[in-house]
Amino acid sequence: MLGQQAHPILERRIPATFITPRKRIEDGNDLAFFHASIAYRDIKIFLLQLNRAIFPRLGEDGKTEVCDLQQRAELSSTGTGVAAIIQSLSDFVDDVPPETGPRRFGNVAFRTWYKLAVSEIDDLFDEHLGSVLDRIATNDDQRRTGVREELKVYLLGGFGSAQRMDYGTGHELSFLVFLGCLWKLSAFQAGEERTIVTGLVQPYLVLMRKLILTYTLEPAGTHGVWGLDDHSFLPYIFGSAQLGPAITSADAPTPLTGSLAGVPKPDSVASKGTVLQYKDNNMYFAAIQFIYDVKTGPFWEHSPTLFNISGIKDGWAKINKGMIKMYDAEVLGKFPVVQHFPFGSLFPWEKDPDAQQNMQQSMHAQQQPTAQTPGMLSGNVQTARPQVGTAAPWAKPSGAPSAVPSTGVPSTRAPWAAR
Template sequence: MSTGSADKDADMLSDTNNRHRLALDRLPPEVTHTFSNPSKRIHSGDDFSYFLSSTAYRDLTVWLLQLNRSMFPTKTTDGRLDTCSLTSPPTYSANIDNLRSMLGTLASLIEQAPPSTGPRRFGNVAFRDWHRLAESEADALIQKHLASSIRAFTGEDPSHLTALIDELKAYLMGSFGSAQRLDYGTGHELSFIAFLGCAWKLGAFVDGEERSIVIGVVQPYLELIRRLILTYTLEPAGSHGVWGLDDHSFIPYIFGSAQFGPTIEPNDYSKPVPTEGSLRTAPSPAAVANKTRTLDYKDDNMYFSAIQFIYDVKKGPFWEHSPILYDISGIKDGWAKINKGMLKMYAAEVLGKFPVVQHFPFGSLFRWEADPHAGAADGAKSMHAQQQPAAVASKFVPVPGSGVGTAAPWTNSQPAQRGMIPQMENSTGVPSTRAPWASSGGGRGRMQAPSANGVPATAAPWAKRDMPK
């Protein structure tokens, strides 16, 4: 074969591989872009249905899957195993170091807003002081730590600079909880993922830097959030209580399960990530129910780090205060099976829930516009969409008649979005308050744990299963 022919074949393979790569589009810096202050658009069930077929929804799912893939172990060109560990991070770029520094500055503000010692029923009101301090610093922090990306799109125009910073600030400040309600939940966590997505769109990160983003920025963000929760006793926002996955967070379970998944080829995007199996050296999922084993892995793995936080704040048996995570810990098909299920659950329980996404703001980077790739939806509107306020006349984008919501996990309707990315197809007909993937074949989760006196523990009515003898 001639050298020219070999080069042509290599280029063709590269082009094919790139077409399969799922990645968030960047803004072209040579094209003038008009930034805008993000605003609330989801007011009704119809608005919620429109969101599910919007470009913002697709961008959020693409970005999450892009980050998720980066956390799987890989094999280097010389055959060595490249695992993903929090204690052995990759080399950070200047922009990632800048964002880490920004989070450090925000964490230091806690010292200036000590918890109130007065009587209170719920969260500590001093959180409002911290939030006020963070908001007053946010403009300068964004301009300082994302300076090069900002200049590329605003030049010397002060109005463009203000508009861009306002857009980024909406997502950044939306990621630290509600100063009004003194709570924090997965909607705030989603806002931080969106903030990083905005930075990606502005060219702050290069291809192949996704793992560094998760380890170097997302994990420190989660650590800051846990510190805020402990310092100001922030309430869970929109929690399912004991029948939720976690009171406050979701993404560490996605990225942490990917860390223990089977190896993938780092530059082969023609294949989806594995949906079964584990890294050979990974612990059993059952290890999360053991406090000692959790301590062994909490510093290396995001999943175990999140589990350790639960142990820090909750008392009693793990199966009692965290029955969903306990159920998942019995899965036999490996960490990739858990990762697949977590993505589906995220689509159903975070992106697919009106109470979670109703406060998400839309601007020029995560746009309130119909996704041209989303097909007509099947089935009826989701239960959540039907139960929300009816749409009222407004200046907002009209809702297409064909859009429908994501089916509530406890109904029998099938996922409504034809245009949904396969890995994020949300749920099945199985109640999402029990891991839906933990009940089939080798993926079966644990049985319901009995109470200490031998009487079966109280279970949600949909969680019927055989009790251990």
């Protein structure tokens, strides 16, 4: 499980040889190996490293420094370059309008956009990250090509599947690892984690929402109504951290309960007015606003898991802790999500020497969903509040109603729900 008691920093290292990442996870046994790999360990470390940086912190002057999307620190040269690449890819969307005519799934113009991105990515890297590549390659053209190819796989993998015309948390993971690669290569400055999230992850999410809306991308590996979100997970982790209590010192543990004074309560996500008020400042509320943009009906009906989570009484830090655990189980722990994840030299397919040895049973078998049939709603489902159902795996709100789908479709429950 991802834990929050310690806060290690992802090790910086430049490999002797770069490897173009490729798919390794073919079955449940491979998934078990992944969970004992250096790549898995380093993904967890980097996620927690960024997550901790987003919490408010007590400054030397005794004032609390909050993390606000509207008050970003200045990006480093690498960060500026990545942001420029994201902006260029967003501009490409304007150049490739969706095709008209009937269609059942995503708009085929997405494939045109993706092909354009692939054709331009080398030039974008050279223009915006050229100095970074030169420093890493140390005047060796072969190494320069190698590092660029490795980075390209993760960046392009972050924009969905052109073949399936879908997007989901596995693609989001690829972008996270792209940033982790740059961190390992010492392309980012020490202490830049907060700006990485607000200045790069958030613009990336904005781009992905633009792609989803423009080309009607299908959700990849969705759990249906019982999933956290059709497409994303990271904004709920980082957004809940933004609203947690302040970290008081560099050695202090990451908060596990409580909220920053004056922030909206978790249950305010069911209020469209409150969400609209905070969407430009907070990643969690920005993600909720996108749901309101694309879905209709009561919040508890179309987003029951998020509704259940909104009933947590122990504050945003408790939600953040649960989101971290849920990410471990529902993203890193699920074969359909990580089966396409590629491994290279920076996030290698190598055994972590410190990994636990008790992985004899396939994690794939352990992670199969268990069908449960929730109760049915009666009466006017447009106004009635839900009374029974399946709570979020880690959410135990005090007195908060649980949501159920009005259709009565069986839900899925994570295997760690009873722990």
